[in-house]
Amino acid sequence: MKCKALMYHNVDFPPKSAKLKSLYVTPPQFRRQLRFLKSVGYSSSFLGEEKGKGVILTFDDAYRDFLDNALPLLEEFGFRAYVFVPADMVGRYNEWDWRKLNVKKELMSWEDLRFIVSRGHRVGSHSLSHPDLTRLSDRELEKEVHQSKLLLEDKLGVEVDTFCYPYGSYDERVVETVKRAGYRFAFTTEQKKFSLEDPYRIGRIGVFGNKLFVLFSFIKKFYRY
């Protein structure tokens, strides 16, 4: 299968104060990546609907810059994407890591999310509050996994069948809880070849923006996995 999955966080210019600037891919960089994908014949794809040269674009944390910066470029090149939402943080900011990153990043509102869904993009769960799920009690884990699905489905009126582990952190117990809650797929942050052999441990190619020759390293990585 030639399908590939890519992981993004922010599409924006990083603020000076921000730590971990690699999470930011700038809009010009993102545009060049989309232009490259299109020029080599890739088009966007969703899980369970893979095709020959399909690329599954994923955006973790549902930042507002998806709406402002990524969406116009995705539409320009005809791509669609998954956005993974920490459901209790909608309309708020990255309360789970703003101290560590030294920056408060705004998340999309329910209205924003309804808008992107209406434009053909899909929403998945990234838990309720973005905790490390492996460290929670059974009860808290169940709540983060199950209630986030119900809340997103209720507020957005669509089925949510895909989960994305916060921090890429999971174990057997977490996987079983995700299965039991009715999700069909789950993304990790592991970089490996795309495969649905284990639909609850799907890897992705991480796209980071802090290097020199960003497009070159993007292309190299794209073909490696």
Ligand SMILES: [Zn+2]
């Ligand atoms: Zn996240």
